[in-house]
Amino acid sequence: MMQKETDVAVIGGGPAGLAAAIEANKGGCSVTIIERDDGLGGILQQCIHPGFGLHEFKEELAGPEYAQRYIDMLGETKVDVMLGTMVLDMTPKKEILAINEQGVVKVQAKAIVLAMGCRERTRGAIKIPGYRPTGVYTAGTAQRFVNIEGFMPGTRYVILGSGDIGMIMARRLTWEGAKVEAVVEIMSYPSGLIRNKVQCLDDFGIPLYLSHTVVRVHGKDRVTGITIARVDENWKMVPGTEIFFSCDTLLLSVGLIPENEVSRKAGIRLARTNGPEVNQFLQTNVEGVFACGNVLQVHDLVDNVAIEAKRAGAMAAMYATGIRLPSINSPDAVPLVAGRGIGYVLPIKVNTGVDLALASRIGPVNVSLRVKRPVDDVYVRVKNGAKEVYKKFFKHLRPSEMVIFELSAAALNAIDKAQPIEAYLEPKPAKELSEAKVA
Amino acid sequence: MLYDFAIIGAGVTGTAIARELSKYKVSAIVIEKLSDVACETSKANSGIIHAGYDAPSGSWKAKMNVRSNPLYDDICKELYIPFRRLGSLVVALAGQGTDYIEELYQHGVERDIPVEIIKELSQIKKMEPNITDDVEVVLHAPTAGVISPFTLAIALAENANINGVEFVFNAPVQAIENMGKFFIVDTPGKSFQARAIINASGLFADEISRMAGDESFKITPRKGEYILLDKMGDYVRKVLFPVPTKKSKGILVSPTVDGNVFLGPNARDQDSKLDNSTSLHGLDEVIEGGRKLIPRIPLVESITNFAGLRAVSSTNDFIIGESKVTPKLFQAAGIQSPGLSSCLGIAEEVVDAVKASGIELKLKENFNPTREKPIVFAELPWSERDALAQWNKQFGHIICRCETVTEGEIVQAIRRPVGARTVDGVKFRTRVGMGRCQGGFCTPRVIKILARELGVEEDEIVKREPSTKYFFGETKEFRQPRAASVNGSEVARP
Ligand SMILES: Cc1cc2nc3c(=O)[nH]c(=O)nc-3n(C[C@H](O)[C@H](O)[C@H](O)COP(=O)(O)OP(=O)(O)OC[C@H]3O[C@@H](n4cnc5c(N)ncnc54)[C@H](O)[C@@H]3O)c2cc1C
Ligand SMILES: Cc1cc2nc3c(=O)[nH]c(=O)nc-3n(C[C@H](O)[C@H](O)[C@H](O)COP(=O)(O)OP(=O)(O)OC[C@H]3O[C@@H](n4cnc5c(N)ncnc54)[C@H](O)[C@@H]3O)c2cc1C
Numbered sequence: 001m002m003q004k005e006t007d008v009a010v011i012g013g014g015p016a017g018l019a020a021a022i023e024a025n026k027g028g029c030s031v032t033i034i035e036r037d038d039g040l041g042g043i044l045q046q047c048i049h050p051g052f053g054l055h056e057f058k059e060e061l062a063g064p065e066y067a068q069r070y071i072d073m074l075g076e077t078k079v080d081v082m083l084g085t086m087v088l089d090m091t092p093k094k095e096i097l098a099i100n101e102q103g104v105v106k107v108q109a110k111a112i113v114l115a116m117g118c119r120e121r122t123r124g125a126i127k128i129p130g131y132r133p134t135g136v137y138t139a140g141t142a143q144r145f146v147n148i149e150g151f152m153p154g155t156r157y158v159i160l161g162s163g164d165i166g167m168i169m170a171r172r173l174t175w176e177g178a179k180v181e182a183v184v185e186i187m188s189y190p191s192g193l194i195r196n197k198v199q200c201l202d203d204f205g206i207p208l209y210l211s212h213t214v215v216r217v218h219g220k221d222r223v224t225g226i227t228i229a230r231v232d233e234n235w236k237m238v239p240g241t242e243i244f245f246s247c248d249t250l251l252l253s254v255g256l257i258p259e260n261e262v263s264r265k266a267g268i269r270l271a272r273t274n275g276p277e278v279n280q281f282l283q284t285n286v287e288g289v290f291a292c293g294n295v296l297q298v299h300d301l302v303d304n305v306a307i308e309a310k311r312a313g314a315m316a317a318m319y320a321t322g323i324r325l326p327s328i329n330s331p332d333a334v335p336l337v338a339g340r341g342i343g344y345v346l347p348i349k350v351n352t353g354v355d356l357a358l359a360s361r362i363g364p365v366n367v368s369l370r371v372k373r374p375v376d377d378v379y380v381r382v383k384n385g386a387k388e389v390y391k392k393f394f395k396h397l398r399p400s401e402m403v404i405f406e407l408s409a410a411a412l413n414a415i416d417k418a419q420p421i422e423a424y425l426e427p428k429p430a431k432e433l434s435e436a437k438v439a
Numbered sequence: 440m441l442y443d444f445a446i447i448g449a450g451v452t453g454t455a456i457a458r459e460l461s462k463y464k465v466s467a468i469v470i471e472k473l474s475d476v477a478c479e480t481s482k483a484n485s486g487i488i489h490a491g492y493d494a495p496s497g498s499w500k501a502k503m504n505v506r507s508n509p510l511y512d513d514i515c516k517e518l519y520i521p522f523r524r525l526g527s528l529v530v531a532l533a534g535q536g537t538d539y540i541e542e543l544y545q546h547g548v549e550r551d552i553p554v555e556i557i558k559e560l561s562q563i564k565k566m567e568p569n570i571t572d573d574v575e576v577v578l579h580a581p582t583a584g585v586i587s588p589f590t591l592a593i594a595l596a597e598n599a600n601i602n603g604v605e606f607v608f609n610a611p612v613q614a615i616e617n618m619g620k621f622f623i624v625d626t627p628g629k630s631f632q633a634r635a636i637i638n639a640s641g642l643f644a645d646e647i648s649r650m651a652g653d654e655s656f657k658i659t660p661r662k663g664e665y666i667l668l669d670k671m672g673d674y675v676r677k678v679l680f681p682v683p684t685k686k687s688k689g690i691l692v693s694p695t696v697d698g699n700v701f702l703g704p705n706a707r708d709q710d711s712k713l714d715n716s717t718s719l720h721g722l723d724e725v726i727e728g729g730r731k732l733i734p735r736i737p738l739v740e741s742i743t744n745f746a747g748l749r750a751v752s753s754t755n756d757f758i759i760g761e762s763k764v765t766p767k768l769f770q771a772a773g774i775q776s777p778g779l780s781s782c783l784g785i786a787e788e789v790v791d792a793v794k795a796s797g798i799e800l801k802l803k804e805n806f807n808p809t810r811e812k813p814i815v816f817a818e819l820p821w822s823e824r825d826a827l828a829q830w831n832k833q834f835g836h837i838i839c840r841c842e843t844v845t846e847g848e849i850v851q852a853i854r855r856p857v858g859a860r861t862v863d864g865v866k867f868r869t870r871v872g873m874g875r876c877q878g879g880f881c882t883p884r885v886i887k888i889l890a891r892e893l894g895v896e897e898d899e900i901v902k903r904e905p906s907t908k909y910f911f912g913e914t915k916e917f918r919q920p921r922a923a924s925v926n927g928s929e930v931a932r933p
Binding site for chain 1: 825880
């Protein structure tokens with residue numbers, strides 16, 4: 001059994017893990033990345049479309065190009081990388097047990113960054129009836145087949161779910177000469193980014209059926225067709241609205257779930273996002289264990305992943321060098337709750353009364369949230385009792401676009417810990433709106 | 440070659456008979472329509488080894504179940520089949536009365552099966568904390584157990600094969616000619632000659648029987664649908680039955696032997712023997728039934744749904760023994776529930792019928808009752824995992840992240856006797872792809888390993904039958920370079 005000690009262990013070598021590792025290394029720590037694949041870059045390796053790093057590098061890079069920038073940066077550090085090594089277990093004492101082709105590896109870390117990314121939801125998770133033939137794939141699996149293995153999983157497709165991966169695959173498959181008959185979405189609005197709807201569906205004349213879902217998979221051996229139908233507000237199928245598409249493949253792009261097996265084993269509490277509960281230091285309930293990237297919350301932009309991950313890396317380095325960060329379990333940690341119109345908000349708790357020197361070293365705190373459904377002309381407000389913590393107007397907000405804003409150290413220090421902090425939406429009064437129009 | 444026996448069908452019944460016959464000095468072949476063992480009813484059922492109090496007294500079902508139940512401990516040890524006697528509860532809700540429970544209790548007493556009636560709510564809740572508060576009385580049967588039905592069939596087949604029984608797959612029997620001293624069994628690719636036929640063809644047993652000249656019964660399919668949930672610790676501890684209806688034992692909630700939880704099955708008669716699709720209303724029915732027993736069952740943990748077809752015979756009982764019309768045709772037909780719980784006894788009964796028909800069977804001296812123990816990485820302690828990976832690095836390479844299955848286990852599943860030839864074959868032998876991501880992560884990797892081990896191209900690998908291909912050619916980018924490498928010239932990529 002190989003044994004190893006490191007200041008900071010980073011589990012996962014996708015964009016989150018890479019950014020966190022580089023940052024932790026800057027903080028003066030020895031760092032080890034443990035990655036189960038044979039290469040770094042995570043999900044980006046199969047995302048060969050452009051659209052990465054626009055904010056960070058002011059360029060539209062393809063996924064692998066973006067990853068390469070970070071891999072190059074990593075090359076200039078002394079970060080140790082263990083590839084082909086899968087973490088299977090982790091203890092609250094920060095002992096990691098992993099396996100690779102040489103045997104079992106035991107890594108004792110002072111701090112850990114969780115960066116395991118997420119997985120796709122499957123057919124079973126959403127109860128699609130019918131047969132169980134070949135030809136039903138999650139969009140990400142199909143993406144891997146096409147972009148990495150070089151095989152076409154079908155010739156005629158129906159795609160369920162208008163998530164980004166599904167829409168990107170619709171375009172990719174069309175380019176490959178396949179026919180995408182329809183993209184079907186149970187919600188009344190597309191669940192991915194608008195830019196993807198325009199560039200991947202509209203530009204190719206691929207119809208998007210909103211408020212529809214798949215009600216039957218046909219074909220015992222291979223998919224021979226898909227029946228979709230309209231749904232009502234309660235997502236119940238409306239009889240008589242069935243449409244049949246003859247096709248050989250059904251792709252599912254119905255959501256991503258953080259990869260949280262290993263976190264569970266270490267006793268890490270999970271939030272509604274299915275990712276770990278964290279405070280503003282991205283620290284979980286197990287002290288010295290931090291989380292970032294898709295394992296914490298599903299991101300749509302890799303730039304935001306990088307920002308979050310750098311912070312996690314910096315925090316882990318501080319912890320590993322002996323600086324105790326306030327705990328989410330402390331009575332000074334005030335819940336930040338999702339109020340009206342908000343799907344979720346992170347961090348789950350905000351520690352108040354943070355030592356001023358520490359607070360200024362850490363800087364402002366990032367809050368991220370998603371709205372429940374598309375809304376126009378609203379304020380995002382954050383209140384602590386009667387006190388206003390944050391208020392900003394938004395013309396459009398969609399669940400597919402994460403809202404990120406900063407709370408200053410000063411604002412946080414003024415928090416009354418007897419009251420929860422609540423984030424909610426408030427429609428802009430009609431009067432203000434009409435005045436704005438006139439003006 | 441002229442075989443002593445042709446066994447038609449490789450479900451639990453056919454494989455149990457094959458294994459029982461392999462104890463004797465005989466030549467036998469199992470002829471299976473589909474790509475592997477346990478591809479039909481034997482893979483889609485509740486996986487319960489019933490205690491035996493349920494079926495009507497005097498029926499084959501009752502006799503076979505009671506005889507077989509105690510046999511599972513030894514055979515599961517010999518053949519390394521996971522089996523757990525969790526015990527079962529038949530749950531009568533308020534207002535359903537106690538008559539039924541008492542009748543079953545009587546059966547238990549008459550048949551020498553341990554049973555007890557429990558009325559004390561606190562005692563019931565202690566056994567099954569999440570059970571409905573509506574429960575009035577339960578029948579507890581500690582000898583009921585759960586098993587993986589396909590592992591049972593696979594292990595029986597492997598062991599039969601080690602002891603000389605041959606297997607042929609993708610070979611649907613289309614005609615049987617009775618030549619007097621032997622039969623000719625026709626499949627599309629090949630014909631087989633055998634002195635006796637054993638009919639273990641499940642839903643199609645009436646058709647096989649008719650091909651051999653015996654039209655004395657009919658089989659009709661009755662569908663049962665399921666929802667399978669993720670592993671949930673001990674949220675559900677025992678096999679929970681409701682008070683049944685005429686058609687089925689009702690919708691149960693039960694752990695599987697691997698620690699998942701399932702809801703189902705419902706019961707619907709249908710005409711088609713091929714339609715194993717699930718339906719919206721069927722799944723709703725399953726959910727409704729399940730909630731009657733465990734009201735807060737977390738359906739968000741659902742990972743898949745599926746359906747199986749019961750082979751209901753016109754006698755409404757198992758049909759076992761030599762045909763009265765066609766000598767040397769032995770029936771193991773109408774094996775509906777509790778067929779899984781009964782297959783070991785049925786196999787013994789069929790062999791007895793063979794002997795009674797005048798065929799002489801001589802025991803082998805060198806029968807091997809066991810099979811090589813499969814390595815299951817996920818169940819090993821860390822020290823053994825380490826040693827294993829150092830011995831063979833394929834055991835340090837995780838292919839299925841949900842079930843923690845290594846490349847080494849997949850290679851082992853392919854190379855074993857009656858080994859895996861398909862993605863589902865690997866899945867049912869190793870649990871690859873059975874977890875919460877349902878193969879999203881591992882399928883491309885399993886296809887690669889299968890292709891390498893079998894020496895074929897990746898796009899020739901199938902899920903099950905030849906008609907279940909994964910791919911439709913290559914992407915534009917790959918077409919040229921791969922073609923180029925064949926004739927050796929360099930072609931630039933577009
Ligand atoms: C299909 C798709 C298209 C996208 N398109 C865009 C786009 O156009 N523009 C954009 O900006 N963003 C896009 N994104 C979003 C963004 O790129 C992702 O959110 C980002 O890649 C997430 O990074 P991550 O490091 O958290 O996760 P991942 O990239 O998933 O990396 C996680 C890593 O952890 C490893 N790992 C997991 N478990 C273990 C374990 N137990 N042991 C060892 N290693 C483990 C995995 O192998 C993986 O390498 C897209 C995302 C997807 C999925
Ligand atoms: C919903 C449901 C729940 C059940 N639950 C339980 C339970 O909990 N406990 C229990 O004890 N029992 C249960 N059963 C019953 C049990 O599953 C069956 O009794 C058992 O699997 C039957 O096995 P078999 O080998 O006879 O049939 P099968 O598994 O159907 O095998 C027959 C084989 O014959 C092959 N075949 C058919 N025609 C041909 C042909 N022409 N040529 C070649 N091969 C052919 C088929 O492909 C198939 O592989 C359940 C059944 C169902 C449907």
